[in-house]
Amino acid sequence: xxxxxxxxxxxxxxxxxxxxxxxKKEMIAMLLAGGQGSRLGVLTAxxxxxxxAFGGKYRIIxxxxxxxxxxxxxxVGVLTQYQPLRLNSHIGIGIPWDLDRNIGGVTVLPPYEKSxxxxxxxxxxxxIYQNLxxxxxxxxxxxxxxxxxxxxxxxxxxxxDYHKANNADITIAALPVPIEEASRFGVVITDENSRIxxxxxxxxxxxxxxxxMGIYIFSWKVLRxxxxxxxxxxxxxxxxxxxxxxxxxxxxxxxxxxNGYWKxxxxxxxYWEANMELVDxxxxxxxxxxxxxxxxxxxxxxxxxxxxxxxxxRSIIAEGTEVYGKIYNSVVGVGVKIGKGAVVRDSILMSGVxxxxxxxxxxxxxxxxxxVGSNVRLGCGNYAESKLxxxxxAFDLVTVGExxxxxxxxxxxxxxxxxxxxxxxxxxxxxxxxxxxxxKAGGEK
Amino acid sequence: xxxxxxxxxxxxxxxxRELSEKRAVAAMPVAGSYRAIDFSLSNMTNxxxxxxxxxxxxxxxSLNEHxxxxxxxxxxxxxxxxxxxxxxxSAVNNNWYRGTxxxxxxxxxxxxxxxxxxxxxxxxxxxxxxxYNKVLEYHIAKQADIxxxxxxxxxxxxxxxxxxVRTNEDGRIVDFDEKPMVATSHTVSCxxxxxxxxxxxxxxxxxxxEDRYDFVQDILIRYxxxxxxxxxxxxxxxxxxxxxxxxxxxxxxxxxxNVRDYFFNTYPDVYSKVDDxxxxxxxxxxxxxxxxxxxxxxxxxxxxxxVLFKKAYIGNNCIIRNSIILNDVYIxxxxxxxxxxxxxRDTIRANMTYIGExxxxxxxxxxxxxxxL
Numbered sequence: 001x002x003x004x005x006x007x008x009x010x011x012x013x014x015x016x017x018x019x020x021x022x023x024k025k026e027m028i029a030m031l032l033a034g035g036q037g038s039r040l041g042v043l044t045a046x047x048x049x050x051x052x053a054f055g056g057k058y059r060i061i062x063x064x065x066x067x068x069x070x071x072x073x074x075x076v077g078v079l080t081q082y083q084p085l086r087l088n089s090h091i092g093i094g095i096p097w098d099l100d101r102n103i104g105g106v107t108v109l110p111p112y113e114k115s116x117x118x119x120x121x122x123x124x125x126x127x128i129y130q131n132l133x134x135x136x137x138x139x140x141x142x143x144x145x146x147x148x149x150x151x152x153x154x155x156x157x158x159x160x161d162y163h164k165a166n167n168a169d170i171t172i173a174a175l176p177v178p179i180e181e182a183s184r185f186g187v188v189i190t191d192e193n194s195r196i197x198x199x200x201x202x203x204x205x206x207x208x209x210x211x212x213m214g215i216y217i218f219s220w221k222v223l224r225x226x227x228x229x230x231x232x233x234x235x236x237x238x239x240x241x242x243x244x245x246x247x248x249x250x251x252x253x254x255x256x257x258x259n260g261y262w263k264x265x266x267x268x269x270x271y272w273e274a275n276m277e278l279v280d281x282x283x284x285x286x287x288x289x290x291x292x293x294x295x296x297x298x299x300x301x302x303x304x305x306x307x308x309x310x311x312x313x314r315s316i317i318a319e320g321t322e323v324y325g326k327i328y329n330s331v332v333g334v335g336v337k338i339g340k341g342a343v344v345r346d347s348i349l350m351s352g353v354x355x356x357x358x359x360x361x362x363x364x365x366x367x368x369x370x371x372v373g374s375n376v377r378l379g380c381g382n383y384a385e386s387k388l389x390x391x392x393x394a395f396d397l398v399t400v401g402e403x404x405x406x407x408x409x410x411x412x413x414x415x416x417x418x419x420x421x422x423x424x425x426x427x428x429x430x431x432x433x434x435x436x437x438x439x440k441a442g443g444e445k
Numbered sequence: 446x447x448x449x450x451x452x453x454x455x456x457x458x459x460x461x462r463e464l465s466e467k468r469a470v471a472a473m474p475v476a477g478s479y480r481a482i483d484f485s486l487s488n489m490t491n492x493x494x495x496x497x498x499x500x501x502x503x504x505x506x507s508l509n510e511h512x513x514x515x516x517x518x519x520x521x522x523x524x525x526x527x528x529x530x531x532x533x534x535s536a537v538n539n540n541w542y543r544g545t546x547x548x549x550x551x552x553x554x555x556x557x558x559x560x561x562x563x564x565x566x567x568x569x570x571x572x573x574x575x576x577y578n579k580v581l582e583y584h585i586a587k588q589a590d591i592x593x594x595x596x597x598x599x600x601x602x603x604x605x606x607x608x609x610v611r612t613n614e615d616g617r618i619v620d621f622d623e624k625p626m627v628a629t630s631h632t633v634s635c636x637x638x639x640x641x642x643x644x645x646x647x648x649x650x651x652x653x654x655e656d657r658y659d660f661v662q663d664i665l666i667r668y669x670x671x672x673x674x675x676x677x678x679x680x681x682x683x684x685x686x687x688x689x690x691x692x693x694x695x696x697x698x699x700x701x702x703n704v705r706d707y708f709f710n711t712y713p714d715v716y717s718k719v720d721d722x723x724x725x726x727x728x729x730x731x732x733x734x735x736x737x738x739x740x741x742x743x744x745x746x747x748x749x750x751x752v753l754f755k756k757a758y759i760g761n762n763c764i765i766r767n768s769i770i771l772n773d774v775y776i777x778x779x780x781x782x783x784x785x786x787x788x789x790r791d792t793i794r795a796n797m798t799y800i801g802e803x804x805x806x807x808x809x810x811x812x813x814x815x816x817x818l
Contacts, residue, residue: 056724057740095516096721279726287723288743294723300517300716302709303477303739303753304725305700313731318724319478319740320709332724 023103025075025138027160027217029068030131032124033061033148034081039267041392042401042419042439043367044083049266050148051086053350053368055278055287056318056333059090060265061148062296065097065106070292071156073144075104077134079127081111081120096297109134123235125242129227135220143223145216145238151274151285152213152262153292159217159256169222169251170243172196173215173258185211186239188255196253199244210255212239213262222251261285269395272365275331275348279314301334310338318351325355339374356408363414364398372400373408381413384435388417393437448581449559449642450489451549454482454569455502455542460606460688463808464788468507470687471499471569474754474771474789476699476708477739480511481686482569483518483717486527490518491713492577494565495525498555500548502532502541517718528555544658549649556646564645566660568636572695573683574708574715577639580677584639590672591644593618593665594637596679606688607633608661610676618674621666632676634661635683682707693786693806696752696769700735722755730761746778760795767803775815785809 037049044052050061061078068076076099080087087108093099094106109131111120121127128135128145135143142163144156154173163171174188182203189198189208200206216238218226226242233241247253261284265271277283287294301319306312311326320335325342332338333350339357347364355361356374363379372378379398386393393399393415400406401419410427412418413434420440424430432438454471461470471482482499489497497520501508508529515527530552532541542548549556556564563584565577575594584592595612598604609630611620622629638660640648648664657663665674682704686692698704708715722741727733732747741756746763753759757770760778768785776782777795784801785808787793792813801807 281728288726288741293721295721298719298721300714300719301478302705302715303737305702305705306733306736306738308735310734312727312733314727314729316724316726317738327727 023138025104025140027073027142027144027156028075028077028104028135028138028140029064029073029144029146029156030128030135031061031064031068031076031078031146031148032127033078033087034084034121034127035147035149036082037149037266039392040271041268041389041399042417043268043271043365043399045401045419046083047086047402048080048082048084048148051083051090052271053333054151054265054271055275056316056331057298057351058294058296060151061087061090062097062294063151063153064146064148065091065099066292066294067152067154067156068144068146069097069099069295071154073156074099074101075138075140076106077109077131078106078148079109079121079131081127084108084110090297092297097295104138107134123233123237123241125227125230125238126233126236128223128238129231129236132224132227135224140220143218143220145214145218147214149266150213150262150264152258153260153285153294154215154258154262156215156217159215162256163217163219163254166194166254167252168217168254169219170246170253171217171256172243172253173213174210174255175213175258175262176209177211179206179209182206182209182211187211190255194255194257196247196255199239199247201239210257213258214239216243222246267395268365268392268397268399272348272395272397276329276346278316278331279329299334307340309340324357333368350402362398363396364400366398366400367402367404369403370400371405373406373410375409376406377411378406379414379416380411381434383414384433386415386417386435386437388437388439393417393435447561448494448563448565448577448639449556449561450494450497450577451564451566452482452485452489452497452499452569453545453548453566453636454499454508455505455548456568456570456687457503458687461692462689463810464689464692464786465504467504467788469501469503469505469569471501472505472507472511473570473686473692475572475686475692476696477737477752477754479715479717480507481572482508482511483715484572484574485567485569486518487713487715488567488573488575488577489565490520490716492565492575494577495520495522496528496559496561497525498528498530498552499569500530500542500552502548505529505531511718514718518716530555544663545660546649546652546663547658549645549660550653550658553646553649556642559642562642564638564640564642566638566640568685570687571635571637571683571685573635573679574681574711574713575637575679575683577637580637580639583677584675587616587675588673589617589675590640590668591665591674592639592677593674594635594639594679595632595676596635596683598631598633600631602631604628604631604633607685608636608665610634612676616675616677618665618669618676621661621669621674623661623666632678634665635679635685639677689786689806689808690804693769697750697767699737699752700750720755731759746776754789782809 033050037044099106263274304321307324310323314329317332318334323338324340325338341358344361350368352369354371359376361378407424412432417437515521520527684695725742731744734749737752739755744759745761748765754772756773758775764781766783771789776793780797788810792815
């Protein structure tokens with residue numbers, strides 16, 4: 001049903017003004033995908049967070065992009081800045097999401113040089129400000145601001161209806177969270193009509209449990225005026241500058257309560273957790289629903305092969321993978337090879353990972369195209385605090401950055417981080433202690 | 446490449462038994478994620494043939510759906526493209542395709558309007574990898590009029606459903622028997638031909654003028670002593686899936702690591718339409734051994750020596766052995782399936798038992814209603 005409605009709406013959106021050349025889109029989306037996601041440690045050393053793999057075959061940005069097309073939004077600007085190569089090649093011209101359009105479609109928007117003032121994107125609102133021209137070319141009534149690092153399914157069309165019904169200037173999607181966790185978020189305080197009366201950023205004693213999800217619908221004129229007005233603000237940010245500004249001048253700002261699954265996968269802990277939730281019998285976040293498909297760029301891949309002596313339980317496994325070992329409670333990506341006698345437990349293996357024969361992997365996140373040798377132990381021993389960065393690596397996970405390799409016969413402790421091509425010599429006594437790390441800059445391939 | 450491609454995918458085959466009720470043989474799902482025609486189509490695109498026509502006639506809905514976009518095989522370019530030709534009424538014709546030669550005749554304008562000097566004709570039911578450029582080089586080197594791709598089958602193989610050829614020492618075909626009762630040779634025709642475009646147009650026009658409509662009977666066999674018809678021996682994997690036993694066997698051969706390596710891990714790739722299915726999911730109780738599992742499957746039971754196509758659902762305590770479960774099949778709890786092929790989109794109730802024999806594969810078609818929550 002959703003899909004049908006989406007098609008109808010798309011036609012409405014595509015109306016050009018009576019045959020003349022003025023393009024008109026009711027709502028366009030601006031997707032902020034420039035962030036590094038430094039709290040994902042070595043996972044995002046060479047790749048922007050939105051391009052990080054998720055759920056076996058997907059990348060994080062697939063979720064907001066699929067939401068867009070499923071909500072009937074066919075014009076999406078993707079703002080990139082940090083390490084955009086993977087993101088660019090993933091998005092291409094938008095074919096997987098049906099966003100290759102004659103008018104609209106997906107456009108990748110990196111920062112660019114201007115005649116008077118050239119700068120990087122210094123903040124979320126600044127990035128949008130620098131692309132006023134792009135937005136103006138579609139002559140929208142509403143602009144949807146999204147961020148590229150959340151896992152959720154949401155019908156933005158319903159949110160737009162809500163925005164219109166309230167005659168709002170800005171609508172902010174808000175998630176009810178347990179009150180004891182509310183102090184981690186920006187919370188909004190609303191009156192009985194859901195109109196927002198106050199904002200609190202990470203309050204010590206929250207007065208509301210509605211957390212802002214970083215999803216905004218702006219009426220175009222309001223957004224345009226605010227961005228121009230605030231253009232001199234250094235590091236101009238929606239949450240810190242634009243919304244408070246609009247609030248102070250009395251704009252109608254409403255909270256749109258969202259009650260589905262939503263996960264900010266900003267830390268290694270929440271990233272691991274969100275992946276692991278996918279292997280539940282009936283996952284709260286269900287990828288198998290026909291009416292709200294998640295699309296991704298996918299190579300044409302053969303089925304996976306499971307050998308005679310392998311065991312797989314409570315796991316999801318993507319195409320092209322060959323399993324000769326045992327997998328428990330794990331998320332395995334595309335084209336992975338698990339050697340004979342290998343055991344993978346409670347782990348996330350991204351695409352192209354090779355696990356050698358007899359290797360045991362416990363509680364690890366292994367990024368794309370990592371090669372792990374034979375008879376390696378990953379995640380053994382006792383927990384120890386990370387020597388690299390105890391704030392980032394605080395979740396008792398072995399984290400291996402993309403294109404790394406690990407030699408045969410080494411044992412690697414818990415809560416460790418590895419990046420680059422490592423050799424036996426990098427492991428004194430053939431082991432890496434818990435909490436330790438090996439970061440080799442720019443490992444040669 | 447200096448050739449246009451034609452894929453003959455119109456056929457039905459009684460030997461496919463109930464499986465042919467739903468679709469043309471060329472649209473049969475193969476090896477979990479593919480359909481039979483993908484192999485010929487991928488060979489075309491990997492041989493840099495830019496323009497390909499698929500002739501279809503019998504129950505072509507599945508096939509048309511599969512070919513609805515040409516982008517998966519990288520056709521859909523400004524130069525060239527993928528065409529699907531079904532029989533149409535016209536001023537000069539009100540027939541179905543009366544045979545392969547008639548199909549070519551009814552679409553003769555496709556050939557006449559092309560400028561490439563050669564034509565590659567392939568059947569849609571072969572599972573193989575072949576660079577047609579090699580056949581074309583051979584064709585030119587032998588100064589042949591027609592080159593037929595052939596395969597030497599083992600002495601003990603049943604070849605009664607193939608065209609059999611005998612060649613002289615130069616490779617020229619001296620004898621061609623179509624499905625003879627007594628095997629005269631063990632070299633079979635793979636149904637892949639290379640021929641000069643003008644030569645083909647000429648032969649087809651003459652053939653139809655005489656009310657003859659079959660490419661093999663009325664051109665290859667009739668002209669074998671007049672035209673230089675050569676056999677190109679294929680020495681790599683080739684299998685024709687157009688009977689149930691061969692279809693079953695071909696799918697099962699993909700459990701062999703050598704076959705998988707050859708098709709999936711060796712250049713060039715085989716392409717197919719991409720479905721947006723999530724990864725396969727293994728729940729508690731899943732026991733999968735020596736099997737192929739495609740995207741979107743959800744497994745709660747036991748699967749052994751089997752091929753699961755896309756979106757198969759296997760219930761709790763099920764036992765699936767030596768079987769092929771086609772696309773989008775739901776199998777209820779406690780069901781036992783051995784030596785079977787389960788037709789696509791079927792719903793199998795709980796507590797059922799279907800047992801076939803290794804040399805008599807059972808085809809399961811239930812057509813039950815599916816109750817979806």
